[in-house]
Amino acid sequence: MEIMDAAHNESLRLALTRAVGSFRANVKKALEKYPHTVALAEEVLKIKEKAIPEMANLARQAIAAIEENKGKGYIAKTADEALDIISGLVGTKKLIVKGKSMTGEEIGLREHLEARGNEVYETDLGEFIIQKLGDQPMHILSPSIHVPREDVARLFSKIFGKEIAPDAEIADMVAAAREYLRDKFFRADIGISGANAVAAETGTLFIIENEGNIRLATGAPPVHIALVGMEKLVPSLSDTFKVSEVTWRYANYTVPSYVSLVSGPSKTGDIEKVTTYGAHGPKEFHVIFLDGGRTKLARYPKLMQALYCLRCGGCLYECPIFAVTAGHFGDKYFTGIGAVWATIVNEDLEKAAAIAYTCLTCGRCRERCPMKIDVPEMILELRKMLAEGEK
Amino acid sequence: MLLSACQSISQDVSLRLESVYEKTAMTSELLPPGLAYLADNIMTRQNILGVTKEQGAQWARGLDLPAQAETVFFAGCGYQFSGQLEALLSLIKSADKSFIGAELPMRFAQLQKKLGLNLPAVYSKVFSHGGEAEAKPLAAAVTVLRKLGIKPGYLAEKEPCCGAPLHQAGLQTKFAENARQAYGTLKSAGVRQIIGIVPYCTHALQKLFPLYVEDYDIEVRHFLEIVAEKLPSLKLRFPHKVRVAYHDPCQLARYLRLIDEPRQILKAIEGIELVETDWTKGEWATCCGGGGGFEAVFPELSGILAVNRAKELMATRPDIIVTHCPGCIMQLKDGLRQLKIEGVEVLDLAEVIAMAMA
Numbered sequence: 001m002e003i004m005d006a007a008h009n010e011s012l013r014l015a016l017t018r019a020v021g022s023f024r025a026n027v028k029k030a031l032e033k034y035p036h037t038v039a040l041a042e043e044v045l046k047i048k049e050k051a052i053p054e055m056a057n058l059a060r061q062a063i064a065a066i067e068e069n070k071g072k073g074y075i076a077k078t079a080d081e082a083l084d085i086i087s088g089l090v091g092t093k094k095l096i097v098k099g100k101s102m103t104g105e106e107i108g109l110r111e112h113l114e115a116r117g118n119e120v121y122e123t124d125l126g127e128f129i130i131q132k133l134g135d136q137p138m139h140i141l142s143p144s145i146h147v148p149r150e151d152v153a154r155l156f157s158k159i160f161g162k163e164i165a166p167d168a169e170i171a172d173m174v175a176a177a178r179e180y181l182r183d184k185f186f187r188a189d190i191g192i193s194g195a196n197a198v199a200a201e202t203g204t205l206f207i208i209e210n211e212g213n214i215r216l217a218t219g220a221p222p223v224h225i226a227l228v229g230m231e232k233l234v235p236s237l238s239d240t241f242k243v244s245e246v247t248w249r250y251a252n253y254t255v256p257s258y259v260s261l262v263s264g265p266s267k268t269g270d271i272e273k274v275t276t277y278g279a280h281g282p283k284e285f286h287v288i289f290l291d292g293g294r295t296k297l298a299r300y301p302k303l304m305q306a307l308y309c310l311r312c313g314g315c316l317y318e319c320p321i322f323a324v325t326a327g328h329f330g331d332k333y334f335t336g337i338g339a340v341w342a343t344i345v346n347e348d349l350e351k352a353a354a355i356a357y358t359c360l361t362c363g364r365c366r367e368r369c370p371m372k373i374d375v376p377e378m379i380l381e382l383r384k385m386l387a388e389g390e391k
Numbered sequence: 392m393l394l395s396a397c398q399s400i401s402q403d404v405s406l407r408l409e410s411v412y413e414k415t416a417m418t419s420e421l422l423p424p425g426l427a428y429l430a431d432n433i434m435t436r437q438n439i440l441g442v443t444k445e446q447g448a449q450w451a452r453g454l455d456l457p458a459q460a461e462t463v464f465f466a467g468c469g470y471q472f473s474g475q476l477e478a479l480l481s482l483i484k485s486a487d488k489s490f491i492g493a494e495l496p497m498r499f500a501q502l503q504k505k506l507g508l509n510l511p512a513v514y515s516k517v518f519s520h521g522g523e524a525e526a527k528p529l530a531a532a533v534t535v536l537r538k539l540g541i542k543p544g545y546l547a548e549k550e551p552c553c554g555a556p557l558h559q560a561g562l563q564t565k566f567a568e569n570a571r572q573a574y575g576t577l578k579s580a581g582v583r584q585i586i587g588i589v590p591y592c593t594h595a596l597q598k599l600f601p602l603y604v605e606d607y608d609i610e611v612r613h614f615l616e617i618v619a620e621k622l623p624s625l626k627l628r629f630p631h632k633v634r635v636a637y638h639d640p641c642q643l644a645r646y647l648r649l650i651d652e653p654r655q656i657l658k659a660i661e662g663i664e665l666v667e668t669d670w671t672k673g674e675w676a677t678c679c680g681g682g683g684g685f686e687a688v689f690p691e692l693s694g695i696l697a698v699n700r701a702k703e704l705m706a707t708r709p710d711i712i713v714t715h716c717p718g719c720i721m722q723l724k725d726g727l728r729q730l731k732i733e734g735v736e737v738l739d740l741a742e743v744i745a746m747a748m749a
Binding site: 357 | 421422423426558559560561562563564641645646670674675676677678680681685688689692695696699700
């Protein structure tokens with residue numbers, strides 16, 4: 001869909017206007033209830049400033065810890081390397097349940113696995129809708145933000161093979177999806193997830209969610225594979241708690257329903273104290289840390305701040321362009337930060353120029369950002385690189 | 392660094408960038424034509440629209456502003472031509488809707504080719520008969536300053552262009568070059584203090600020039616700071632009772648942090664009731680869609696954003712919308728026009744203050 005078609009799409013605009021309104025009110029409420037979050041965000045920024053230049057080392061440290069826990073850790077230099085590692089682990093003709101992962105989106109993980117003859121189910125409800133619609137996610141936290149309920153009813157009627165009325169209760173639609181996906185979790189060969197933050201010292205993944213699909217996807221199948229961007233690494237467990245709290249609070253939640261902490265495969269020593277792997281949870285635990293241009297991006301003094309992003313999604317609700325075009329404005333990453341990714345990570349200068357010159361540099365995203373990421377500053381730096389060439 | 396990294400993936404783009412760098416960055420195919428046009432005008436004519444310096448200074452005729460003074464009023468080049476710019480943009484928008492079908496990723500060079508549209512040609516056509524340079528806010532600001540006991544000079548034809556759109560376009564080298572030249576001009580005219588009014592110009596002169604000009608020692612203040620300072624001694628009364636919605640220009644609110652000043656001023660004016668939007672005021676104000684020359688890059692999308700902002704402001708049921716930026720004024724008027732709202736005027740804060748002093 002062209003950006004201007006999106007901009008002229010009234011139902012998209014209405015959906016976004018409503019979302020923006022409730023998001024702002026929710027963040028305000030969450031920050032009023034837990035006012036310490038603002039100072040905590042400043043602390044997290046300091047943690048990030050130190051961790052980002054060190055991320056390759058932190059990844060090695062995390063891998064060592066994960067392997068000590070009897071998991072397996074990998075560093076993928078490129079998206080292709082990550083896909084190779086994962087398809088090597090997965091093989092073909094497997095049933096896979098997947099949690100929502102922007103990093104997965106970044107490397108085209110689902111499509112890659114499907115092309116290799118695997119059956120992949122997105123289990124996040126929004127992502128499930130997007131997958132079944134054959135669409136692209138429009139928001140990092142609410143991928144189907146642009147799909148009205150009538151469209152969901154029509155879609156579900158088709159795939160579940162039973163009629164769901166366009167004016168059915170949303171709860172009934174949710175229940176239908178739950179029923180449909182229920183046995184997939186338990187039949188799946190592999191569960192795939194991302195992570196919101198990772199503690200290098202213990203190799204612990206923090207995965208924040210509300211639906212409970214990630215608990216099931218990472219707990220029920222015999223194998224758990226996690227794909228994590230290297231920028232998610234911070235040194236200690238307590239740092240990771242801080243990052244997580246700031247992330248969900250600025251993502252408009254006082255507290256999420258679930259935070260999973262995963263450091264290794266499932267194990268038990270209950271029979272004669274013999275440690276045995278694969279008790280109730282996965283027997284295998286694999287973590288792939290993706291570089292994919294991140295260490296390169298970290299070397300640009302004015303652009304490295306893009307890596308501080310916690311992906312809370314707050315900025316998107318403040319972007320006037322996003323408000324009328326949603327995910328059509330960006331590349332992997334939405335809005336202005338998308339231009340940084342297009343230039344440095346994906347090395348697509350023409351796409352980068354299109355995004356960089358579409359940013360208004362109005363700066364409202366910076367007001368919202370818990371990491372105070374200066375998008376206008378980055379955009380002007382990119383424009384300089386694009387317009388003048390970089391020496 | 393970037394070039395070498397990208398050569399393997401896009402030899403074509405890299406080569407183009409290189410040749411662009413050798414000759415002039417203005418022709419970069421990655422630079423939107425609208426911005427390239429503004430930038431070219433700055434470098435060749437010292438104003439965004441490529442008009443003569445005399446046309447730019449016309450507004451001050453009859454005001455008898457001294458051409459030499461330690462403190463000068465910096466008019467910039469937004470207010471004088473907003474009338475023409477408005478006409479121009481509506482012309483472009485009405486010409487052919489499909490041409491701005493700016494698909495992302497849209498290549499600007501391709502866009503230009505596909506449209507067969509020569510923006511610069513359209514621009515210069517409109518400006519060739521841009522006669523009367525109406526600039527009420529500028530004259531109003533000078534009147535206000537004089538009533539406050541400040542007698543600024545005005546460099547008129549000699550006023551250099553701040554070059555902000557160069558910076559905005561990414562042409563930092565040219566911006567730096569222009570800044571050093573402009574600084575030389577200002578210094579040789581004996582300027583020690585500047586009173587700015589256009590947010591973009593004021594921001595460039597105050598925050599950007601020091602980054603590119605060594606030992607920059609001109610004090611730059613914004614018109615509103617000066618008025619706010621003198622506020623306690625002023626008696627202000629608007630001719631009639633009105634509800635006023637104030638729109639914060641991005642550059643004023645988020646770049647210059649002038650958020651309280653305009654509100655203090657508006658609240659001090661008898662007869663004005665300041666009404667505010669719930670979530671979108673001050674540092675949270677929504678961009679009007681002007682966004683530093685955005686209307687010249689994507690006129691149609693810019694028009695949609697103008698409508699959105701106008702809607703937000705109209706929700707407070709104002710009689711008048713007040714703002715303080717030539718770009719915002721143009722955009723908000725366009726938004727109201729598209730919404731077919733009549734009877735709600737968009738005024739510049741300088742005009743409102745002048746009216747309240749009369």
